[in-house]
Amino acid sequence: MTAQIIDGTAIGAKVQEEVRQAVAEMKEKYNYTPGLATVLVGEDPASATYVGMKQRTCEKLGIRSIGHKLEADATQEEVEGLVRKLNADPNVNGILVQLPLPKHLNEEAVLNAIDLEKDVDGFHPVNIGRLAMKGRNPLFVPCTPAGCMRLLEESGVDPNGKEAVIVGRSNIVGLPMAMLLQKANATVTICHSRTKDLAEHTRQADILVAAIGWAELIKGDMIKPGATVIDVGTNQKEDATKKRGYRLVGDVDFEAAKEVAGQITPVPGGVGPMTIAMLMHNTMRAAQIALSKK
Amino acid sequence: MTAQIIDGTAIGAKVQEEVRQAVAEMKEKYNYTPGLATVLVGEDPASATYVGMKQRTCEKLGIRSIGHKLEADATQEEVEGLVRKLNADPNVNGILVQLPLPKHLNEEAVLNAIDLEKDVDGFHPVNIGRLAMKGRNPLFVPCTPAGCMRLLEESGVDPNGKEAVIVGRSNIVGLPMAMLLQKANATVTICHSRTKDLAEHTRQADILVAAIGWAELIKGDMIKPGATVIDVGTNQKEDATKKRGYRLVGDVDFEAAKEVAGQITPVPGGVGPMTIAMLMHNTMRAAQIALSKK
Numbered sequence: 253m254t255a256q257i258i259d260g261t262a263i264g265a266k267v268q269e270e271v272r273q274a275v276a277e278m279k280e281k282y283n284y285t286p287g288l289a290t291v292l293v294g295e296d297p298a299s300a301t302y303v304g305m306k307q308r309t310c311e312k313l314g315i316r317s318i319g320h321k322l323e324a325d326a327t328q329e330e331v332e333g334l335v336r337k338l339n340a341d342p343n344v345n346g347i348l349v350q351l352p353l354p355k356h357l358n359e360e361a362v363l364n365a366i367d368l369e370k371d372v373d374g375f376h377p378v379n380i381g382r383l384a385m386k387g388r389n390p391l392f393v394p395c396t397p398a399g400c401m402r403l404l405e406e407s408g409v410d411p412n413g414k415e416a417v418i419v420g421r422s423n424i425v426g427l428p429m430a431m432l433l434q435k436a437n438a439t440v441t442i443c444h445s446r447t448k449d450l451a452e453h454t455r456q457a458d459i460l461v462a463a464i465g466w467a468e469l470i471k472g473d474m475i476k477p478g479a480t481v482i483d484v485g486t487n488q489k490e491d492a493t494k495k496r497g498y499r500l501v502g503d504v505d506f507e508a509a510k511e512v513a514g515q516i517t518p519v520p521g522g523v524g525p526m527t528i529a530m531l532m533h534n535t536m537r538a539a540q541i542a543l544s545k546k
Numbered sequence: 547m548t549a550q551i552i553d554g555t556a557i558g559a560k561v562q563e564e565v566r567q568a569v570a571e572m573k574e575k576y577n578y579t580p581g582l583a584t585v586l587v588g589e590d591p592a593s594a595t596y597v598g599m600k601q602r603t604c605e606k607l608g609i610r611s612i613g614h615k616l617e618a619d620a621t622q623e624e625v626e627g628l629v630r631k632l633n634a635d636p637n638v639n640g641i642l643v644q645l646p647l648p649k650h651l652n653e654e655a656v657l658n659a660i661d662l663e664k665d666v667d668g669f670h671p672v673n674i675g676r677l678a679m680k681g682r683n684p685l686f687v688p689c690t691p692a693g694c695m696r697l698l699e700e701s702g703v704d705p706n707g708k709e710a711v712i713v714g715r716s717n718i719v720g721l722p723m724a725m726l727l728q729k730a731n732a733t734v735t736i737c738h739s740r741t742k743d744l745a746e747h748t749r750q751a752d753i754l755v756a757a758i759g760w761a762e763l764i765k766g767d768m769i770k771p772g773a774t775v776i777d778v779g780t781n782q783k784e785d786a787t788k789k790r791g792y793r794l795v796g797d798v799d800f801e802a803a804k805e806v807a808g809q810i811t812p813v814p815g816g817v818g819p820m821t822i823a824m825l826m827h828n829t830m831r832a833a834q835i836a837l838s839k840k
Contacts, residue, residue, distance in 0.1 A: 360682060364672075377682075378658075381675030384725070385717045388654060388671075413740045421728065423679045431678070434715065434736055439747065441735040442728055446707045453733070 255513040263406045264525030271532045275314040286539030287316035288346040289338045294324030299350045332365045339367040345538040346372030369541050372534040383431045392534045397429040399526025400482050409480050411438035417457035419443045420464035425484050462503035472508030481516040484523045549807040557700045558819030565826045569608040580833030581610035582640040583632045588618030593644045626659045633661040639832040640666030663835050666828040677725045686828045691723040693820025694776050703774050705732035711751035713737045714758035719778050756797035766802030775810040778817045
């Protein structure tokens with residue numbers, strides 16, 4: 253049996269199209285254009301690439317994109333000052349501070365400074381706190397886990413009563429994903445580098461989320477037959493046949509896994525396209541919140 | 547084999563004695579007395595009893611206790627106004643709003659109004675958010691789960707690399723306990739009413755925390771031999787031999803469990819005494835924070 257491939261490229265495009273239509277309607281009905289401010293500190297090329305992609309996607313969907321750049325040696329006060337200026341700017345609905353920040357900056361304090369209603373990345377401690385509590389809901393869900401939930405939904409997988417196993421416990425994927433699946437009534441287990449027998453856990457999973465950043469850690473025999481496998485990893489694996497000398501692989505051994513799983517996301521083309529799509533979704537939501545207060 | 551009994555009464559008394567000594571030292575060295583303000587809204591007899599116990603324990607340890615009472619029909623603005631007044635009062639180090647609040651009040655908004663540095667119950671969304679994130683630490687850990695962690699520590703149980711299973715996902719015990727054990731490098735599974743095969747999970751647990759409020763749900767054959775069992779439940783069970791017609795039992799069938807477990811908390815006399823002890827501990831910590839800013 254070969255697993256059904258969960259097509260993140262197609263589902264991401266569907267989310268983007270929803271946003272594009274909502275933006276167009278908002279412009280027509282209310283003469284209001286959503287705006288996303290990006291804050292890039294320093295010269296990290298990967299961060300610059302991500303910010304560029306986000307800005308281009310905004311433009312494609314009709315969202316105003318406002319790019320801010322600070323030097324690598326910007327002070328805490330300069331970064332927080334910029335955030336406060338953006339908080340006060342009525343043309344800015346969402347504020348995205350590209351992480352990681354240079355080491356000398358206090359990341360938590362910067363994220364804390366973002367107006368809760370403009371926290372489109374969902375990393376404000378209050379948004380995370382609400383995510384972690386029963387009966388409360390964050391204004392914004394962090395983009396990558398929100399994208400994973402959307403992939404499940406679009407694939408007809410209801411977590412209610414299912415066994416869900418998360419491999420990895422990062423603040424941006426593993427931990428919020430655990431909270432989301434728990435809120436959706438899955439029985440959730442969080443595995444990590446200290447877990448003694450990883451395979452014993454992963455083999456119980458109806459829904460397996462791999463987000464530990466370890467190339468092809470999850471082998472075919474670690475997967476329950478018929479399981480839904482969401483692979484958040486993006487790792488470089490040496491490959492002499494490629495011009496750049498490597499290819500991208502996930503945290504799951506895809507070729508083996510697809511013979512066991514019921515549904516599986518590929519890398520690339522699985523979770524990746526969802527992150528940016530959900531950022532656009534969150535920005536649209538921030539614009540709706542702002543508009544509702546006018 | 548019979549399990550070692552984890553004596554919460556003795557460990558709670560030890561924590562209280564630590565606090566009493568720290569309070570005495572603070573008075574002597576800095577002429578400063580820690581203060582806890584309690585806020586009781588309405589006439590719920592159980593809530594009144596809890597608040598009374600907290601106040602008496604404060605007095606016993608040398609902590610100033612400041613009781614506030616509002617009518618059952620107090621408005622949101624009245625409750626939040628009182629909280630703000632207490633935030634501004636330099637004689638108040640900790641603010642404890644007794645939960646549950648009457649239904650017409652917005653509990654989250656009230657908790658949100660408490661100054662983060664006076665949030666001795668640890669229920670402020672920012673404290674919960676920090677608890678839920680790697681690399682961040684709340685100023686205050688919610689008292690019952692903090693007490694459970696202390697019981698483990700005093701019993702020589704290091705969660706690192708252990709299998710921990712939590713039964714129950716309340717905001718005040720189950721969910722924060724999951725986060726604490728996860729931070730301590732356990733592999734954590736959160737079970738709840740929608741979990742399909744509870745026994746299959748509980749039998750894997752090196753550390754089993756029962757906090758679902760279901761009398762004697764956890765039977766002896768659901769426990770891994772040698773496991774550490776923390777029973778947070780306090781349920782009334784009919785018992786004609788008792789004057790009041792019932793006796794208190796936990797979420798664990800104690801008599802059966804103690805023949806299987808390695809260590810186990812009794813009910814009463816296990817987790818119960820820890821909650822109030824950790825509240826005193828948190829109040830002392832709040833006083834230390836305030837003093838350090840003088």
